[in-house]
Every structure is written in C-alpha cells, then in structure tokens.
Amino acid sequence: MFLSRCLYKIAEQDLGRHLNLPFIDKLRVYVRGGRGGNGLKKYGGIGGQGGHVLVHGKRNLTLKNVYEKNLAKRYIASDGEHSYKTCLNAQSGENLIIHVPLGIQILRENGELIDEINDIDDECIVAHGGDGGNYKTHFQGQPGEATMINFDLKLLADVGFVGYPNAGKSTLLSMLSRTQPAISPVPFTTLHPQLGTVVFDDGRSFTIADLPGLIEGSHVKMGLGSRFLKHTLRSKILLFIIDINGFQLEYRSPLRSAFDSIVFLTKELELYEPSLLNKSAILAINKIDQLDNNDKKLNELYYSLNNYKQILENEYDNKWCPKNFFHFEHIVEISGKYGTNFKQHDGYLLSELLNVISMYKIDDLDFNDYIEPNLDQQLINDNDFLWKLLSQHHWTVCRYLRLNDIDRAFRHQSKKFSCFMSILNGYLNRMSTTTSTFVDDGHDIDQINPSLNDDEPSWLLPVFNRLAHELRLLALPGNDELNNDDYETSDNMNSNSTIQTYNSQLLNALGAIQRFPSTNKLRKVGIFIIVNQMLKTYYALHKFNLCTYFISKTERSLKQYMQEENTQQEHRFSSYVLTYRYFLGKHLLLQHNYKSAIEHFDYVFTNCLDSKKSGSIKNKQQSLLYLVIVKMLHGSTPKMDILEKYQLNELIDLIEPIRIGALKLFIDKIKQYEQFLFDSGLFFLIENLKLITIRNLFRTYVYQIDQQQTDKIPLETTLLLLLNFGFEKEIFFTINELIDILNSLIQKGMIKGYISYKFRTLVVSRKDPFPKNFRFTSLLNTS
Ligand SMILES: Nc1nc2c(ncn2[C@@H]2O[C@H](COP(=O)(O)OP(=O)(O)OP(=O)(O)O)[C@@H](O)[C@H]2O)c(=O)[nH]1
Ligand SMILES: [Mg+2]
Missing domain, CATH: 1.20.58 (Methane Monooxygenase Hydroxylase; Chain G, domain 1)
Structure with a gap:
C-alpha cells in the first residue's frame, strides 16, 4: 500500500515535470479579509473596517498568471487602522483585488457556487473584512472572514473543436485565427486548450477553442481530453473535426475509420454529459487534400452518415453505440492545411450561433x-x-x-x-x-x-x-x-x-x-427565401389567395432565375428553387392546372436528391404524394413499389380502391384518412378522385363482369352498380343525379360515349371507351 502510494506520487511528479503543464484550469487559494481596527473607548472613537478580498475579471489573463503572481496562494487584505485621539474615525484597511481571467467560477470548499466572473470588470467579494471596534463590540476590532475558495475555469468559446488527436484541430485554428498553436504529426501535441478569435473584415468575431484530442475512455479520464471535456459544455456549437483517413493511436491499436471516429466521439461525449448531444454540431471532414482522385472514403462516410441507424445497430457492439446521434446541421469538406473553405462557410457558423x-x-x-x-x-x-x-x-x-x-x-x-x-x-x-x-x-x-x-x-x-x-x-x-x-x-x-x-x-x-x-446572388436567392417563407406561412394559414397574389407578383423574375439555375446547377441555390417549385406545384394544383403542376412536382421529385441531409427524404415523399395524385387526375396509376419505397402508406390504401373501382371502400378510406387529406391540402380533390373511382367501376363492369362486352349499359344497371358499390347509404340518390355524374365523366373525357335518353342507356364507344389519358379540365361542377 505504502509502496504503491509512493510510486504513484513519483509517477505523478514525473508526469508533471515531463509535461510541464503550462495550463491550469483550477486553483485553490486561501483568502482572508483584514481585521478591523480597535476603537477608542474613552472618546467613542471607531476603528477602521478591515479590507475585503475581491475578485475582479480582467482580459488577457490565465489562471497560470494568477498562480505565478502569488505562489503561496494566500490572499490577505490589510487590517483597518486603530482609532487614535487625533484620528477618532480610523481609516479602513485597503481592499485586496485578485485579478482573474474571464469565465471563472468561484466555488466554496463544499462546491457551492459563490459567483461567476464572465465579463470584464465583473467583481465579487470573496472575504469580507472585519468590522472596526465600536461600542457594540466593546471597541474591539473584529477578525475578517477567512476561507478557502476554488477558481474553476470554464472556457467561454462560441465554437468548440472536438476530434481525435492528430485530426488537425490546431492546424485549423491557426488557419482561422491569429493564434499559433503547436502543430505536429504526433498525437497529443496540444496539451491544453487554446482559444482563438475569428475576426471578419467588418469587425464581427467569434471565439473558437482548440481542445486536446479525445480518445476512447476520455470520460473516465483516459488520455488528456478528459480534463477538458467540461469546456465543451460551455461552447455553443461543437465542431467535429474528423480525419478522412481515420485514426490510429499507434501501430498496435485498431484503426478507426472516419465514421468510427464520429461514433466513438459521440459516445464519449454522451457518457460525459448526455445533454451535450442537444447542441448544434457541424462536421468538418478534414485532410480532403490527401484523397487521391477517387472519393471512395468520402462516399462511404456519407453513406454511413445517412444510414447511421442501421449501421450502428448491425455493425457496432452495444457498448459502443451512443443512444442518440448528432444531427449535423452542416457538413463541410475541408483541408485545414492547404486552405480551408471555412471562410466561405463562415455564414453557416454564424447562422448556427x-x-x-x-x-x-x-x-x-x-x-x-x-x-x-x-x-x-x-x-x-x-x-x-x-x-x-x-x-x-x-x-x-x-x-x-x-x-x-x-x-x-x-x-x-x-x-x-x-x-x-x-x-x-x-x-x-x-x-x-x-x-x-x-x-x-x-x-x-x-x-x-x-x-x-x-x-x-x-x-x-x-x-x-x-x-x-x-x-x-x-x-x-x-x-x-x-x-x-x-x-x-x-x-x-x-x-x-x-x-x-x-x-x-x-x-x-x-x-x-x-x-x-x-x-447578385444574394438577391437571386434572397427572393426565393422570402417568397418561400411567405408561401409556407400562407399555406399553413390556408390563405391561398395571398399565395396567388405573391406568386403572380414575383413569378417573372423568379422564372428567369430558375432558367439560369438550370444551366448553372448550383447546389445551394437549387434547394431554394426546389422549395419554390414545390409550392408552385401546389398552387397550380389549386387552380386545376394539372399539367404544369405535374412538371413542377416531377422536377422536385427527381432533383430532390441531396441525400446528405436527412430531411430530404421527407421532401421527396411529399412531392411524390402530390405527383401521384396529379398524375392520377390525368388518368395514370402509379406503380405500387415506388409508393412502398417511400412509405406513402395512406396513399397506397387510398389508391387501391380507386384502381379497381371499389367505391364503397374508397368512401370508407376517405373517412379514415380525413385528417391526412386535410393536412396535406388534398381534400378539395376528393370529388375528382371519386369521379375516377366511379369511372373505374364502370370499366371493371364493362371489361370483366359483363362477359358480352356490351357497349350499351341500361341506366338502371349503372344505378344499381353504384348503389351496390358505394352509394347504398345515401338514400336520396336518384337517376337524375346519376345522369349528372355520367355527364361530367363524359365531358371530362374519362368515358368516351353518350347517354341515350330515349333508351335510357349509357352508350360507350366501341373503340377505347375508357381512354388511358384523359384531360381533367377545370370544370368543377361535379355533384
Ligand atoms: N495533408 C494534410 N495534413 C494535415 C491537414 N491538417 C492537419 N494536417 C497534419 O496533421 C498533423 C496533426 O495536426 P494537428 O493540427 O497538430 O492535429 P491536432 O488535432 O491538433 O492534434 P492534437 O493536438 O494531438 O490533438 C500535422 O502534421 C498537420 O500538418 C490537412 O488538411 N491536410
Ligand atoms: Mg493540436
């Protein structure tokens, strides 16, 4: 026991000497307020108050400076003067001010927080001076407050770097700011956190912190990163810096791929403090310059990020799997050494802030x-x-x-x-x-x-x-x-x-x-942004007339930009265009201009491919939903496998009865999915879909049930069909209403034929009585 203690002590000293730790983020000091001076009883003289010990925030300081300035770590304020015959009201003792860096927590021995120093000139009294002697204290000066306190430094950085050793964090810091940290190909080059400030041309700035590399087990104090994990708590954004080649601590240790690195770092952070995973995070894939022409590694990484759920489940041991995963708001590919494109992306950092x-x-x-x-x-x-x-x-x-x-x-x-x-x-x-x-x-x-x-x-x-x-x-x-x-x-x-x-x-x-x-690009994209926001709002509020107004007002200039965009294929630009075209499609749908609507939804569906973002699949789903519906209004039925692929289950349920003309089922399904149809703004198309169902019902009858393939169907039979297959509950359904429905079907080109009033029959054309593609015009008076 004794031996192991000794060994431990030696090892600790050795380590200390070897590393010569220049960074201190904790300091324990003794503070005592000055003693109050004695009063003069004979003349009622009052002793001077003892000085306080104050803590004062100051820029460009480190805790190490504080330590070096007072190696004894004892801070005692001066005593108050005694009262004399010539000076009855004695002078107070001078306050003692401890200047400390910003971002300091002051704690009592039991861990209780006294105060925080976060800004220049923040001040707090840590030990009060004693009162001077007066009649209450029998003219005896009182001793000052004496206690041990702890300074605990938490870096106040806007952006904190997180990464394995050697990932290139320090290199990036040196590129982004004027700070010159040590850089070398040896892991654990950085031993203590470094702060740097990124300054833009117009004077705006934010602080970044380069933290020592984390390794597996950091949360239980392995490696160096552990001591600094707490600093990540204070940064507003976490910037993951990942070496695209992966990480290997030494030749015997396992090679971690880039995705492994992300998973293990996430796990590390989660074990340390689960709420860290709620922070905004940006992923920087570093050393992109080392990729020889093929992007295999990059593609693999993107693939894994997109399908992280399955991969975590199938390929990782349970103990390595974080419960949650970071949702990276932005993913950037950079080369910290040979020019970063972070300057181009600073807007994203700022917008995250x-x-x-x-x-x-x-x-x-x-x-x-x-x-x-x-x-x-x-x-x-x-x-x-x-x-x-x-x-x-x-x-x-x-x-x-x-x-x-x-x-x-x-x-x-x-x-x-x-x-x-x-x-x-x-x-x-x-x-x-x-x-x-x-x-x-x-x-x-x-x-x-x-x-x-x-x-x-x-x-x-x-x-x-x-x-x-x-x-x-x-x-x-x-x-x-x-x-x-x-x-x-x-x-x-x-x-x-x-x-x-x-x-x-x-x-x-x-x-x-x-x-x-x-x-100007800002103008081009800016207009899209504004119009998209407006459209989203008005759709949410169901104020469609305002949408129409806005679209007509801005259509001309946006059309021009869209054409430009088609030729340039700019990535950032196109996501705004996609949103706009999606709403344009919805707008045209409302105006029953199905042909143009199809064009837009088709564009959105095929171009909405940005698989790097997890949200894109939802957009694809939505545009497919509308695309399918509009195409159905044009007479074509979608393939089921594509609907299954995008999990449009409600739609699958609705389409089946339409396809086979099962009117009764269709009406039931409409009731079941009322909320869904209403939410997605498709409710107003129900009458049209119903008409298609009715047409399909007739088609099924003519082609399958009626073996003789007749072209004349008595109205009574059609009425019977409808009553059997759907309208049985609606009592007031009469032959006149049936004629109305048939008329509109014929008018819309969904059935080729006519109604013979004389013989009371529906006569359908012998050739192609139910054309595949019909023009669904905007005649809406169906019922
Ligand atoms: N090719 C290439 N090398 C890089 C790049 N960024 C950093 N490096 C090299 O990677 C090595 C490690 O860089 P550092 O910046 O010291 O890494 P770090 O993440 O600060 O490492 P620790 O301080 O040990 O945690 C150095 O040799 C750098 O020159 C890059 O973008 N491309
Ligand atoms: Mg470093």
Whole structure:
C-alpha cells in the first residue's frame, strides 16, 4: 500500500515535470479579509473596517498568471487602522483585488457556487473584512472572514473543436485565427486548450477553442481530453473535426475509420454529459487534400452518415453505440492545411450561433445576465452596435422561449430581424457609394464594378435564411421544430398583429433585397427565401389567395432565375428553387392546372436528391404524394413499389380502391384518412378522385363482369352498380343525379360515349371507351 502510494506520487511528479503543464484550469487559494481596527473607548472613537478580498475579471489573463503572481496562494487584505485621539474615525484597511481571467467560477470548499466572473470588470467579494471596534463590540476590532475558495475555469468559446488527436484541430485554428498553436504529426501535441478569435473584415468575431484530442475512455479520464471535456459544455456549437483517413493511436491499436471516429466521439461525449448531444454540431471532414482522385472514403462516410441507424445497430457492439446521434446541421469538406473553405462557410457558423431553436433547448444555459435591448436611433448606422444589439435580442429570444412566452420571443426575433436588415442596408449603402451610379437594373453596375459579386460577404445569405426561418416559426408556432413537449399552442399567438408584423418584416426585406443588382446572388436567392417563407406561412394559414397574389407578383423574375439555375446547377441555390417549385406545384394544383403542376412536382421529385441531409427524404415523399395524385387526375396509376419505397402508406390504401373501382371502400378510406387529406391540402380533390373511382367501376363492369362486352349499359344497371358499390347509404340518390355524374365523366373525357335518353342507356364507344389519358379540365361542377 505504502509502496504503491509512493510510486504513484513519483509517477505523478514525473508526469508533471515531463509535461510541464503550462495550463491550469483550477486553483485553490486561501483568502482572508483584514481585521478591523480597535476603537477608542474613552472618546467613542471607531476603528477602521478591515479590507475585503475581491475578485475582479480582467482580459488577457490565465489562471497560470494568477498562480505565478502569488505562489503561496494566500490572499490577505490589510487590517483597518486603530482609532487614535487625533484620528477618532480610523481609516479602513485597503481592499485586496485578485485579478482573474474571464469565465471563472468561484466555488466554496463544499462546491457551492459563490459567483461567476464572465465579463470584464465583473467583481465579487470573496472575504469580507472585519468590522472596526465600536461600542457594540466593546471597541474591539473584529477578525475578517477567512476561507478557502476554488477558481474553476470554464472556457467561454462560441465554437468548440472536438476530434481525435492528430485530426488537425490546431492546424485549423491557426488557419482561422491569429493564434499559433503547436502543430505536429504526433498525437497529443496540444496539451491544453487554446482559444482563438475569428475576426471578419467588418469587425464581427467569434471565439473558437482548440481542445486536446479525445480518445476512447476520455470520460473516465483516459488520455488528456478528459480534463477538458467540461469546456465543451460551455461552447455553443461543437465542431467535429474528423480525419478522412481515420485514426490510429499507434501501430498496435485498431484503426478507426472516419465514421468510427464520429461514433466513438459521440459516445464519449454522451457518457460525459448526455445533454451535450442537444447542441448544434457541424462536421468538418478534414485532410480532403490527401484523397487521391477517387472519393471512395468520402462516399462511404456519407453513406454511413445517412444510414447511421442501421449501421450502428448491425455493425457496432452495444457498448459502443451512443443512444442518440448528432444531427449535423452542416457538413463541410475541408483541408485545414492547404486552405480551408471555412471562410466561405463562415455564414453557416454564424447562422448556427444565431440559431435560437437549438439554443434554448440546452439545459445549462444561463440567461440571468441578459439586458433588455433598446434601439437608439442615433446609433442605427453603427455596424458594431447593430451586431451587439442583434446578439442581445438573440439572447432575449432564447430567454423568452425558455419561459414559454412565444409572443415576446417573436417580438424580439422581429427586432433581431430589423437589426439584420439595418446591417444589410448599411452594407448596401456602402456598396452604392463605392460605385458611382447605382442603377436598379444590375447589368450596368457590373460593368462599372465587375468585382461587385465577389465582394459579397458569404455570411449574409445563411444568416438571412436562418433569421427569416425562425421568424416564421415564431410567428406560426406549433408548426414544426419549435414544437417540443413543454410548449403549448394558444390561439392568440397567431393573432393578426403578429402576422401583420411578420408580413411587413418580410416585405421590408424584399424591398431591401431588390436594391441589390439583379445579377447578385444574394438577391437571386434572397427572393426565393422570402417568397418561400411567405408561401409556407400562407399555406399553413390556408390563405391561398395571398399565395396567388405573391406568386403572380414575383413569378417573372423568379422564372428567369430558375432558367439560369438550370444551366448553372448550383447546389445551394437549387434547394431554394426546389422549395419554390414545390409550392408552385401546389398552387397550380389549386387552380386545376394539372399539367404544369405535374412538371413542377416531377422536377422536385427527381432533383430532390441531396441525400446528405436527412430531411430530404421527407421532401421527396411529399412531392411524390402530390405527383401521384396529379398524375392520377390525368388518368395514370402509379406503380405500387415506388409508393412502398417511400412509405406513402395512406396513399397506397387510398389508391387501391380507386384502381379497381371499389367505391364503397374508397368512401370508407376517405373517412379514415380525413385528417391526412386535410393536412396535406388534398381534400378539395376528393370529388375528382371519386369521379375516377366511379369511372373505374364502370370499366371493371364493362371489361370483366359483363362477359358480352356490351357497349350499351341500361341506366338502371349503372344505378344499381353504384348503389351496390358505394352509394347504398345515401338514400336520396336518384337517376337524375346519376345522369349528372355520367355527364361530367363524359365531358371530362374519362368515358368516351353518350347517354341515350330515349333508351335510357349509357352508350360507350366501341373503340377505347375508357381512354388511358384523359384531360381533367377545370370544370368543377361535379355533384
Ligand atoms: N495533408 C494534410 N495534413 C494535415 C491537414 N491538417 C492537419 N494536417 C497534419 O496533421 C498533423 C496533426 O495536426 P494537428 O493540427 O497538430 O492535429 P491536432 O488535432 O491538433 O492534434 P492534437 O493536438 O494531438 O490533438 C500535422 O502534421 C498537420 O500538418 C490537412 O488538411 N491536410
Ligand atoms: Mg493540436
């Protein structure tokens, strides 16, 4: 026992010397307030108060500096003066100030939190000085408070790097910021966290933390990463940096593929703190330059990420499987060493930072020190100020979401949006002063200043998209992402004033965006973003006439962009186009312009291939749903296997009775799926589908039941057919109504033939009486 203790001590010392740990994130110190001075009883003189020990936040400090400044780790404030005959009111002792870095928690010995120092000039008293002697204390000075306290450093980083050793985290940090961390091909090069600040040209910045590499078992303090796992708790976004070649600690240890790395890192984080998995995460696939021309590894990784559920289940041991998995908001391929494309992606990082939805769900966020912002008109042109204001509104939104006060959250989100629009306008103004003539039609501008498009900051677009998206979620709560358990919808939230504010915000944005030259990408995509948001809103509110208005207003310019997009095949651009065309299809469907609707849905279905994102499958499903329905209105029946592949079970259930003309079953199914049909906005097509079912019923009769293949069916028989197969419950169904139905079937070209009133028969054409493709025109008077 004794021996092992000794050995352990030696090993620890050795390790300490070997590593010469330059980083301290914990410091235990003794603090004592000064003693109060004695009073002078004879003259009623009062002793001086003992000095306090204060902790004060200061920039550019480390805990190590604090330690080095006072190796004894004892902080004692000076005593108060005694009272004298010449100086009855004695002087107080001087306070002792301990300067500490930002992001410090001050804890008592028992772990109780005294205070936190998060900002410059944050201050707190850790040991009070004793009172000076007075008549209450029989003129005896009192001793100061004495205690041990702990400083615990938690890095306050916006983005925290997570990765295995050697993945290239430090390299990336050095590329993104001015920090120069140690870089080498040896694992565990980084021994302590490094902070770096990414500064954009316009002064905005965020902090990133390079943490030492994690290895398996980090949560139980293996490797070095364990000591620093807690820092991940404090970063708002986790940036996974994964070596595309995988990771091998040494030649004897197993090689971990890139996907393995992600799984094991996730498991590590989950074991340490399950709530970490709720954070926003971005995946950076590093060392892309080392891939020789084939992208096999990359494709494998994407495949695994897309099918992670099955793969985790089938290929990983239970003990390695994390219970949850990160949903990576963005996946970027980078080469940290030879140029990163992160600069192009900074907008995505920024938009993640401004993401309230994922932010407010994190448990340990502290909203105490928020300030209710106030817009001062004088400062509106100050870019720096606007960014500060924007971030303050951001935190306020998060806070109100926490408190379930959606109304206020929306108001602040709306202000946040205004801030962004002011920034955008400021940007536009600067741009228009640099170009001498600012013409609304952009072609001229490009001739004057050909670099205008390159100048455009890459962060504008994703941030704009994010803000507009969340503004809608808050204007229309109860829709999708926002809808978590502890949130309840109430009616007054969709109140008219909210929708009006929302509208005017988006219209303002549209105005601002249209000030950009028409060749500018932000303008092109921005219009799509705004129109898409509007359409989503109006569809959700069932205000179809407003949709029509908007579509007709913007159709012309968007059409031009869509054609351009077809030739350029820009990836980012196309996702917005897909959304727009999806809504355009729905809009045309409402207008019974099925032919054009098919075109759009077809486009969306075939182009919605971006399998990197898990949400795309849902979009594909949706567009297929409409595609199938519209095509059915055109006379063709879909193949079942494709519906099964995309799990459109409701549709499969509905189509079968239509196909065989089982009217009764069809009506039953309609009742069963009423909610589904209503939600997907297909309810208004039911009458048309019913007509098709009836036609198919006749077709089945003529081709199969009636062996003689007659072309004359007595009306009584048709009536009987209908009554037998569906309308039995509806008592008032008469021969006149039957004639109406038959007439509309004939009129729409679904049956070739005529009604002979004289012989009271339905005469169908001998050649192709039930044409495969019929033109379903917009005559709606069916019943
Ligand atoms: N080819 C290539 N090599 C890279 C890239 N990024 C980093 N490296 C190399 O990978 C090695 C490790 O890089 P570091 O940045 O020290 O890795 P780290 O993740 O900080 O490692 P630890 O500090 O040990 O956790 C170095 O030799 C880098 O030169 C890259 O994009 N491409
Ligand atoms: Mg490193």
